[in-house]
Amino acid sequence: MHEMSLAESVLQIIEDTARKQGVTRVKTVWLEIGQLACVEQESLRFCFDVVMRDSIAHQARLEITETAGQGRCAKCSIEMPIAALYEACPNCGSYEIHVIGGDEMRVKELEVE
Amino acid sequence: MCTTCGCGIGQTLIAGHALKQPRKPGEAMRYRVHEEGAALAHPHTHQHGVLDGVLDFGAGAAGTHAPGISQSRMIKIERDILAKNNDYAAENRDTFSTHGIFALNLVSSPGSGKTTLLVKTIAALHGTLPIAVIEGDQQTDNDAARIRAAGAPALQINTGKGCHLDAYMVGQAMQQLHLQDNSLLLIENVGNLVCPASFDLGEAHKVVILSVTEGEDKPLKYPDMFRAADLMLLNKCDLLPYLEFDADLAVDYAHRINPKLKVIRISASSGEGMTEWLGWVAMGCRNATHRRTESPA
Numbered sequence: 001m002h003e004m005s006l007a008e009s010v011l012q013i014i015e016d017t018a019r020k021q022g023v024t025r026v027k028t029v030w031l032e033i034g035q036l037a038c039v040e041q042e043s044l045r046f047c048f049d050v051v052m053r054d055s056i057a058h059q060a061r062l063e064i065t066e067t068a069g070q071g072r073c074a075k076c077s078i079e080m081p082i083a084a085l086y087e088a089c090p091n092c093g094s095y096e097i098h099v100i101g102g103d104e105m106r107v108k109e110l111e112v113e
Numbered sequence: 114m115c116t117t118c119g120c121g122i123g124q125t126l127i128a129g130h131a132l133k134q135p136r137k138p139g140e141a142m143r144y145r146v147h148e149e150g151a152a153l154a155h156p157h158t159h160q161h162g163v164l165d166g167v168l169d170f171g172a173g174a175a176g177t178h179a180p181g182i183s184q185s186r187m188i189k190i191e192r193d194i195l196a197k198n199n200d201y202a203a204e205n206r207d208t209f210s211t212h213g214i215f216a217l218n219l220v221s222s223p224g225s226g227k228t229t230l231l232v233k234t235i236a237a238l239h240g241t242l243p244i245a246v247i248e249g250d251q252q253t254d255n256d257a258a259r260i261r262a263a264g265a266p267a268l269q270i271n272t273g274k275g276c277h278l279d280a281y282m283v284g285q286a287m288q289q290l291h292l293q294d295n296s297l298l299l300i301e302n303v304g305n306l307v308c309p310a311s312f313d314l315g316e317a318h319k320v321v322i323l324s325v326t327e328g329e330d331k332p333l334k335y336p337d338m339f340r341a342a343d344l345m346l347l348n349k350c351d352l353l354p355y356l357e358f359d360a361d362l363a364v365d366y367a368h369r370i371n372p373k374l375k376v377i378r379i380s381a382s383s384g385e386g387m388t389e390w391l392g393w394v395a396m397g398c399r400n401a402t403h404r405r406t407e408s409p410a
């Protein structure tokens with residue numbers, strides 16, 4: 001359940017931003033979560049609602065953009081979409097694939113009043 | 114996945130099947146247009162851009178995300194969710210480097226033999242260099258007591274409901290432990306192969322411990338941890354003659370996830386492989402000390 005800690009980190013980022021920008025209410029929060037990030041989205045949604053309760057983002061809507069996993073084979077250098085970390089290179093069969101995208105976890109933007 | 118809002122099927126699987134399947138298999142995914150009623154491509158728990166009965170997509174302040182809400186202010190943030198943890202981790206790493214401390218983050222499932230490994234390691238290195246231990250568990254002080262009995266200062270962090278240590282907790286513990294210069298710090302994380310993978314503590318290396326009483330395919334089942342680690346200790350190898358565990362297969366699976374992962378086969382109780390592990394630790398300590406003397410703060 002590290003999604004609870006992640007939700008708390010999201011709230012911290014929201015509160016820091018709100019303080020600096022004179023925000024009174026946060027209505028929507030956009031997150032970008034990579035397909036290969038260690039995050040279960042359903043769990044994060046649940047934790048988000050719990051953590052935002054009675055904060056400046058109380059009942060804020062959570063929108064999650066999922067970015068696709070992308071890898072590059074260290075042997076033959078081709079780039080490929082990857083859905084899991086143990087996939088082999090479709091070209092040469094090597095497992096030495098570096099993740100080059102899809103492991104991010106970011107707060108993208110906020111809709112505020 | 115819906116490219117407008119990112120909603121889609123979750124990754125929870127029950128008996129290999131997705132928990133939620135809002136879209137019928139084979140049915141074309143419809144992008145952008147979220148209509149009420151029969152033509153619904155996938156049911157939403159939220160609505161986009163319904164304003165005074167007019168559907169208005171793509172014209173709002175939020176661009177593609179949230180049309181029709183232009184009266185509200187949008188703030189771009191682009192901040193990593195773990196940024197705060199990573200900041201604390203960077204502070205810890207600075208402290209380690211300034212003081213020549215070699216810090217290891219030991220991660221595994223519960224029961225892999227982490228604490229026994231630490232006790233034996235402390236006993237073997239006793240008198241050669243200062244060692245301190247940070248113990249992470251949800252409850253009890255039992256592990257820290259075992260470490261103290263082995264002759265090293267230890268601080269127990271109880272995470273309560275938490276499933277991992279984070280860099281802030283470790284930073285606080287470091288202050289209380291009064292770490293010595295040119296020492297070894299062993300951080301035993303909460304027994305959990307999932308969550309600690311995401312949280313940098315400022316350590317030099319994550320060391321994952323897999324015991325032969327577990328399944329060979331654990332690296333495939335919990336890939337994030339094996340990807341995050343630099344060293345895998347295959348523990349309890351003295352039990353191999355009594356088990357059906359295929360050690361080569363386990364190592365092969367681990368290398369599929371992380372081809373650069375170094376593997377040492379050990380048994381903390383019988384002592385097998387301990388020389389190689391202790392040599393690896395000693396070399397890390399020498400390098401940390403060396404870097405400190407090369408670039409004094």
